[in-house]
Amino acid sequence: MKNQILSVFGWTLIILSLLGIWNSILENPTVFMKKFTVMLLVGILLYFIYKIFGQSLAKKKGKIIFLRAARNRKVKTNNVKKTIPIIKRTSLNKLTASHLTVIKGKNKKKKHRVSS
Template identity: 35%
Template sequence: MKNRTSVLIVGGLIILALIGIVGSITANPAGFIQKIAIMALIGFAIFFVVRKFSNSSPQKKDQRAFLKAAKQSKKRLQNKSGEPNLKSSSLGPIATLKKNKSKRKPPAHLTVIDGKKGKKKNRASL
């Protein structure tokens, strides 16, 4: 076994931790519960502070925009492949044209990135 010493060290630390926890519970149970509660509160406070600052990153906004676009395209595909409504089929193509004109697409929030258009590629001549 290659990592026998590391297994023994980790096992020893776990056993010492369990002995310390049992000793703390038997000596002062109220103090032990209080310490655990304080550690949990501090952990939750740190978690929420980190989460609040990490949510404002642009990557999260891009991810939300991507998920929204995916839902819209999924809904659009389901509408195209689904069964036609009885109302639209009975009214004919005129009603569908009027219906399509009244719908407006939400503006696409896309930006154009200008690349190196003027630079020619370095190609080897054969």
């Protein structure tokens, strides 16, 4: 329901704008052409400004994000290196427990039953 209302509103807006453009072309084509060329030139100018400055800013932001990630990665690797010896010591202590034994397999003996 909501999409239908927006669709009808959108198409109505498009049709009215096309009628307005057609009316301005028929009444005074020179004024329309002047306005259209000014809008086109402003659009092209904005496009080139975005291409020149927008991409350089995006590249700078990308570099900043990359450097932050690299710095965080270094911090994490330094923290991991500090904790590794503690883990190795505890695992060695667990492996050298002499009071533990390993039981292999199932040690159930088969009972010989006499059939009656």
